[in-house]
Amino acid sequence: MSTPWLLYAYPWQPFPRRVIIYLRERNILSSLVTVVHVSDVQFGGKTPAGFPPKPPGSLPILAIPNASSSGDGGDFIYIKQSISIMEFLEEACNTGRYGFPKLPHPLTLPITVNGIPGSTAEEDDKQAASRALRLARHSELLSLASGLTDSWNPIRTFGSGAGTMRIPVAAKEMLGWTRRNLLAIEKWFEENGYDSAGLRWASDDDIGSSAEQGGQERRQVTIAEIVLFQFFDFTKDCYGIDMTLSSGKTVTDVYGREVLESYPRLKKFYEQFLTRPSAKRHADLGEVPHEGWVRSMTDWSEGIFDSE
Incomplete structure (x- = not known):
């Protein structure tokens, strides 16, 4: 690309932060996608000198120059x-298009995928069915994970000083729905045999000796995993609440059912x-x-x- 693409963002806020983590995970350099740190609305929503003005709409926004644009x-x-x-x-x-670093193969979640009954015995057909099921499982996790950040807004609006009105009972009610979603993801992890072991960032020495010592190879994370982490990262770093912590008690959920409030797999994740390294917040970059x-x-x- 003759000129980099521009990612307009408030780098510390949840939705732009997802994309910034993604850029680091895929090793997409600023020469390919440059993060344009727009000042928060309270400070005028200004774009740094040397960049086109912020486009209309909420951030993040990816701006791709047309071929005829300078x-x-x-x-x-x-x-x-x-x-x-x-x-x-x-x-x-996935394709190495536009000069982006090419992935060796499309990424999938580290889960157990059983065959679909009725598929033919042909190897190509079984592999295609497995890929389709893995894509469906990724969509499941992505939908659940993105819902967590969406459901946080009424909790902070009614329960914290960052909101517009204090209605603690409403915040607590909405928290119940968020915890229901957390339990759904915890159950999804269990049902699909999700393995987060490869997420830990081993040192170069650990990787070099992995063959002899059984060390864990680094792996690339998927979009769904980034979105899930971003929720825990945002609530802990910005609002001081670790949503992976649970009471470990049997509680009444939003439907009046008794459930065990425990998220050991989410905590490990x-x-x-x-x-x-992608998870680190850099103050000098507005994060x-x-x-x-x-x-x-x-x-x-x-x-x-x-917890009740």
Whole structure:
């Protein structure tokens, strides 16, 4: 590409952060996609000098210069919404298109996939059926994970100083639905034999001696895993709440059913992803919220996170 693509973002906020983690995981350099740090709305929503103005719409926004554009404010093709941006970039990485680093093969989740009854014995057919099922499983996890961040908004709106009104009982009610989603993902991990062991970032020495010592090879993470981690990362780093912690008690869920509130697989997933360089927040790149906002975000009404 003659000019880099531009990712307009508030780097510390949840949806742009997904894409920034993705860029690091795929080793997509700034010469290919440059992150344009737009100042938060409270500070005027300004774009740094030397870049075209922020396009209309909520961030992140990927701006791709048209072939006829010089990159100095000419025509762009825009892709909006974080998941759509990552899926578009993933396709580029699968094919090596536009000069992006090519993945050796399309990534899949580390899960157990059983054959679909009725498929033919032909090897090509069985492999195609397995790929289709793995894609479906990835979509399942992606849908569940993206719903977590969406459901956080009413919790913080009604329960924290970052919201617009204090209605603790409403925040606690919405928290119940988020915890229901967490239990669904925990169950998904169990049912699909999900293995997060490879998420831990081994040192170069560990990888070099893996053959002799059984060390764990590094692996690339999928979009669904990035979105899931981003939720835990956002709630812990910005709002001071570790959503992988659970009471370990039998509680009443939003449907009045008794369920065991425990997420051991999610906790392991979060802890291992934290070891990856992509998970680190860099203050000089705008990835850490202003301390005044942190005070507001961590100012919670009492009783919201107490288990019954």
